[in-house]
Amino acid sequence: METKQKGPLGRPRGFDADEALERAMLVFWEHGYEGASTAALTNAMGISTTSMYAAFGNKEKLFRKVLERYTEGPSAYLARALEEPTALAVATAILAGTVRTTTRPANPHGCLGVQGALSTSDSGQEVRDLLVDWRHSGYSCVRERFQRAVDEGDLPTGSDPGLLARYVTTFGYGIAVQAASGVGRDELQEMADAALHNWPPLFP
Structure with a gap:
């Protein structure tokens, strides 16, 4: 047959x-x-x-697939920055990478992870939560790297890795918001340099 x-x-x-x-x-x-x-x-x-x-x-x-692509592509500077030999070099690379990524002429200005779900309705709650987790993951990686810097003596004893990580990541997100508002790359880099002029910053 x-x-x-x-x-x-x-x-x-x-x-x-x-x-x-x-x-x-x-x-x-x-x-x-x-x-x-x-x-x-x-x-x-x-x-x-x-x-x-x-x-x-x-x-x-x-959107979840897009966020993965963004993390592995435009936002990959964070993973590279964490490999820098000192905490100051890590912070410098994070802010410089943020400035570059958020001001490239060929791409939208700002950060997908910051602006992606700023004004979503209730139906977008899962996406909003996804981006909260995404930003927290980045913060946690920086905090762990700064904890290592304390353990190795690169950061002074008594430094708060969590507070330093929050300082750097919050400033980075601020750069992204300013970039989305049209602030130029040179001015943003000057801001980043000023933020790290006295490193590590002294918190009360």
């Missing part, structure tokens, strides 16, 4: 998923989670709504 040959189980997507994700990242980065409509996303990605759902899931799942 002759058996009919079955066709392929799935049709190829017909688009570059990596490029589509990159374009979606730029839309979310510029407009935030709530401001990025499905129509704007699919138009930028060059695909239909059906294809977007099939490839990436719903809008929230797409």
